[in-house]
Amino acid sequence: MFENIPKNRPFDAYQSFVLDCKLYWTRRMFPELRTRYEALAAAYPPEGPKDVAELMRDDTTAQMFGWFERHMQRMKYSGQHGLAVHYDQYRADIIRELDAELPDHLLTLDPEFQQPEYYTSIDIHQHPGGVWSDEIAGYVYERGAQSTAPMLKKSQSLFHRMTDQALTRAGREVKKVVDLGCGWGGSTQPYYEDHPDIHVTGVELSAPCLRVAAMRAAELQAQNVTYRQADAIKTGLPEGENDIVTSTMVLHEMPPSHIRALFKESYRLLAPGGLSIHLDFLMRDDPFRQWVHNGHSARNNEPFMVPLNEMNIAQAHRDAGFDDVEIVPFEEFDGALSPANTAWRFPWTMIIARKAA
Numbered sequence: 001m002f003e004n005i006p007k008n009r010p011f012d013a014y015q016s017f018v019l020d021c022k023l024y025w026t027r028r029m030f031p032e033l034r035t036r037y038e039a040l041a042a043a044y045p046p047e048g049p050k051d052v053a054e055l056m057r058d059d060t061t062a063q064m065f066g067w068f069e070r071h072m073q074r075m076k077y078s079g080q081h082g083l084a085v086h087y088d089q090y091r092a093d094i095i096r097e098l099d100a101e102l103p104d105h106l107l108t109l110d111p112e113f114q115q116p117e118y119y120t121s122i123d124i125h126q127h128p129g130g131v132w133s134d135e136i137a138g139y140v141y142e143r144g145a146q147s148t149a150p151m152l153k154k155s156q157s158l159f160h161r162m163t164d165q166a167l168t169r170a171g172r173e174v175k176k177v178v179d180l181g182c183g184w185g186g187s188t189q190p191y192y193e194d195h196p197d198i199h200v201t202g203v204e205l206s207a208p209c210l211r212v213a214a215m216r217a218a219e220l221q222a223q224n225v226t227y228r229q230a231d232a233i234k235t236g237l238p239e240g241e242n243d244i245v246t247s248t249m250v251l252h253e254m255p256p257s258h259i260r261a262l263f264k265e266s267y268r269l270l271a272p273g274g275l276s277i278h279l280d281f282l283m284r285d286d287p288f289r290q291w292v293h294n295g296h297s298a299r300n301n302e303p304f305m306v307p308l309n310e311m312n313i314a315q316a317h318r319d320a321g322f323d324d325v326e327i328v329p330f331e332e333f334d335g336a337l338s339p340a341n342t343a344w345r346f347p348w349t350m351i352i353a354r355k356a357a
Contacts (some may be wrong), residue, residue: 005090014081018072019147025068030292030344033065037288052291070299073126076144083140084128094136098211100218107214108228109207116231118255118304119205126301131183131206138208142184149332149346158332158348159248162279163190165330165350166244170275174198174243178269180232180262181205181250185213192217192225202227203235233261239268244275251280251351252305259308263320263353273357276322279330282309283347293347313351322353 046052056062077084131141179188182202191200204210210227217225245266251259266276283293297305314325330348331337
């Protein structure tokens, strides 16, 4: 689809340049920043990220590291050949593709849907207007996701790895899955594409994202997926019918009150013995990386990353009805968790719980 959008060498070169800058930031600047931090920390060992911030306050590498991250993201979306700027000129073509007829079962949008205020009050990811307010925002967001984590390779799909983890840990035959905050459908696709006996429902706030997700499923002629516009804390789906309830990179985009409500909704949706598994970012055992993580929260317009990191997640699950909670690192590509990998990476973490049988 979108074959009417021509190749554009200046745009491609610009986006490749931004990606190369991000790889330099990831592979070269981050290890250098760590080296400089360790030299200072040897004399003044920090107890937490605030101590690290004070320690690195006047360090020029730290200042450049933060500047790079903030402005690379701005360039990616809003620069001269940024994603939002570039695709705006093909708006009519993109909307025409998105308006193509879909199978009746595939997509349910709510024209009266009211977006939560926390969601509309900030341009998350520095995406102009957020991912909900523009008809083509879902398409722009899908394109932008290709360079969110530059160390990932297309052959090592994070979404497929997460799906494999969920199905392996389910410990039962899986027939129904709910994917909360499914965005443009990347996290939903491995279920419906690779597992035709599983029916998956993708739930998402953003209508523009849902339209892209549904279009991709229609391209693959998927029969075992449904997308619906709803809040992940109140989906409107039947109670107690699902083997897995999952989300990918959703919790850190919600305030703690909504995160707790999402855990309760996960519990409600699950059948007895069903699995709740959420992939997100937690960094608690390394003051330096926690400082970098907190800085990313500010620089990337993602203000709820820090409150999530400070939450008692196990207690929030117990309050929702779950007994056992497991919080474990997630390896997004082979070797990501190896000590030999000195590059920056998101602190990917799986939060796993099971509803009592």
